[in-house]
Amino acid sequence: MFKHTMLAMGVLFAATSLCLAQQATLGKPEIKKEPIKQTSAASGKDMYTQYCAACHGAEGKGDGPAAPALKTAPTDLTQLTKTHGGKYPASMVAGTLKFGSGPRAHGSVDMPVWGPLFQSLDKYHDSVVQQRVSNIVNYIETLQAK
Template identity: 35%
Template sequence: MIARLAMLCLLAAPAFAQDADIGRSHYFTHCATCHGLEGSGDGPMAGILTIPPTKLTELSIQNGGVFPVARVVKRIDGRDPLVAHGSPMPVYGGYFEGSFDVPMKTPAGQPILASQPVVDLVAYLQEIQRIE
């Protein structure tokens, strides 16, 4: 019962704005070195990674046309670590970790909590998705 009430409070809480412009800034500061300026996986550090960087512009395409919000959030904040990043991604590690106080909805309508920097970065990644 308490969990249900907490979830209702979460869903009733005012939505925090996603700011893709701030997310773009985070991307260029923390992600472009490996993922490239346009998110195509061709950053200057890509050649030395054990696992090639993901083409971030194709996340929706690779997921049946739906942006995988929960998977992306968890990969960025370290809840779903990737070996190539050293878990969490070593370039920025702690910057995207921390309080999970901003609710986001997944395409299935399920809420996921993230930090504001992650929410903003996800907003930017959603903007750069290629459409087949």
């Protein structure tokens, strides 16, 4: 049981932060929210790992440990360039981060709206929020399938 709890802690991640708790009896993953954790705004990779990988997968393929618990499958982020006519859609990704994706502009458990969360991390300093968004956007560009 203790071991099980540790395992669940291992995939604990930030969103509004969500955590995946493996239910011992049901064996079904369950998402739990927890407060967003501080990270360095300078590292797109660290932020991606902390905030995005649980759903989108360590390499962005949409296969993170929390993915099976979501209603909607997380987007395969490595295909963004391919699905956008060969050009990495940097401004779309930035917009999704700041304002949420598509009609779910107010966010959902499935894909959180990051702008307000990032604002809360940096005491509403817009330049830091901007830096976070652009470093994550740039990091995701490095994950694009060739």
